[in-house]
Amino acid sequence: MKKIVIVGAVGGGATVAGQIRFYDKEARITVFDRDSTMSYAACGTPYVIGDVIEDETSLIMASPEQFKEKRNITVHMKHEAIEIKRNEKKLVIQNLETGQQFEEAYDFLILSPGGTAVLPETEGLSTTDYFTLRNYEDMQRIKDYITSSKPASCAISGGGFIGLEMAENLRHLGIEVQLVHKSPYIMSILDPDIAEEIEDELKANKVHLHTGSSITKVDHRRLTLSNGQELEADFLLFSIGIKPNTELAERAGLSIGDTGGIVTNEFMQTSDSSIYAIGDASENLDFVTGEPRKVPLASPAHRQAFLVARHITGHAEKKTGLLGTSVVKIFSLTAAMTGLNERTLKDKEMDYETVVHRGNSNAGYYPDHAELTLKVHYDIHSRKILGAQCIGRKGIDKRIDVIVTAMYGGLTIDDLQALELCYAPPYSSPKDPVNMVGYKAVKN
Template structure:
């Protein structure tokens, strides 16, 4: 079987490796625009802040290793320009030489990712504007900081990447302003969670400009719509990712309501010989069954496994997505799975909420932290619809348990009966998860 994979970062390199194990005799070609493959994009903010000492640590493998050790034909700095579905061929261009050639395929896998949304600012001029999506973006930021020695910056956008950049710019000693058109950071989460995150950022020196935007720029001065002037050395924009669907759209594949490429439970597009994984794939929501597109690494890796199994004739279906995610913010950890109060309300789903404020482990043990947990559930079926947590210790464990509970259809009441590991350094006799169950009763 001859397989061509378009895109060589998380999804593409992973599915290539999975297919090599599942189909040892297959002929695999991996095509990527960048010079690197399979690197850890999620670690990039921490390289900027110095927590990760070298960007090379993010690179798990090299094109040479893929060729030599895995027998995967790896074409870096190459781009697939078009798909001819009737003849099952693609046109590939060498981005350095501009040479073009045609390759045939039996199966085609699209893992195109997406592009950073770049805002347009009136009067930007020579003021540096950065986004952070690729390893090249990271190197550009690192080179600028090393050479220019900036002292201040503005971040536009208060989502996951925005707040992680804020933390890491603060670690560098930069005066950091965060500009957000909404009234809080992390609007995907409940207000009760983001209020805690806002305070943590303020306590660490981040300046907020909520419900505001840059009206124009004069030199290094940002003229804000609310009338405040902010002077900065550079801007970092984190205002979303645009899925790269042009290749699929040009080939006549269906683009769905989330602006992703529509796939079935086996990650197949309209064309059964073409699969899509990663940021650009439109799957379904675990709770509602409606279209959902998740731009996170776990989902790309899971989809890669689903594709490899299907190609090997041992199919399993992909589940609906919960969108489980977690982030570090100074001394805090925040995480969520499933729906927030806002998204449930927008979906017209009736729900109740149970909360718990407590310690991560035994209070008499010297190393304990605090937790705030929230679970949204259906008041009739008692099914868990979503959960969130924030605290300085143990959040990851609890959100993972709650995500497992959701997938196992465990009710909110059943949480009280979960027999969870207890020892004073790790928990309490009644774990915070148990307490949520007791309180819901």
């Protein structure tokens, strides 16, 4: 009987536990997590804060009691793994409520520790109320603060996924938002022309943008930016990035890659074959370049959980590279992307061309249609698709999903014109925007 120990009970950790049980009814599975809530949908937390999702408990997918009753999996919350004794195949655990330490033996150890929100050193930060949003407890703290203190304004540091989603949800509550972003344009993973449309949408919804700057000093409600500008805000929210929780792995001597994540092989094994790593703290490979890449998103974590479960239970399947496919809602606008952006393509000096199609989400004569922009980068020589971005108010995600499928299937930019995609006036046009990109790329 295999003894499997998992560090982390959110996303990848909870999923891999359930997947292993599906394939192995006899294995002894034990999960440890230092937080108090397991198996919750972290991506929904901004919408709970904004009262879009009224019942915060709807984010919780399972409890330790349910895992035990339905799947015979033991989950210990508020228990932190502090040491891996690799030679003995034992994990040292500390009960965070009692301080007691004990050892847990394993045949296989799965690390799914996630990441920690980056909090920059900022002069005077202790003089004001500030938050990060990384877990369920962070969400509760922010929501409780808004309910009790009734702030009129907030400054958000960071214009990535969480920053944009929080800007929308705070505006939904009537809170004034100042959005400060270090890069020259918002949502730096996108191309500048796509990001510009997001900036226009933010401004139209009265979000005040401060790009190319950062918060350097705080004096109660007064904030000083790196460009010398001063702002006022009742509280701060930092969303400038995530640091993978690799300390446990580092202390155990496991290999850490150039991206800062735990190095994994094609089966998600670390440099110790009895230890696996998944989720935000693991390093993987880029689908296009084959180079190391870290993608802290939910879908890859769930896929990695499946691969580990299959490998441990004797059904090895190799991982594929990651594209970093993502989508974000910004008020009535949606932006999605996959693969490489212009900046990366130029940095790597890749020979590429770009096709841009601006058209409608569906038939222009149908009342419910909207404009969209679909932008696709492709290799000049092989014609393989390298990356794509789409932005608009309707039908954005499905276009990028088609491109993703094409990339995984090895299709070229020219193949897109031949795809027989769904058409009816409420949904598309006889030549879908994806087809149009293919037609535009065909050379004489």
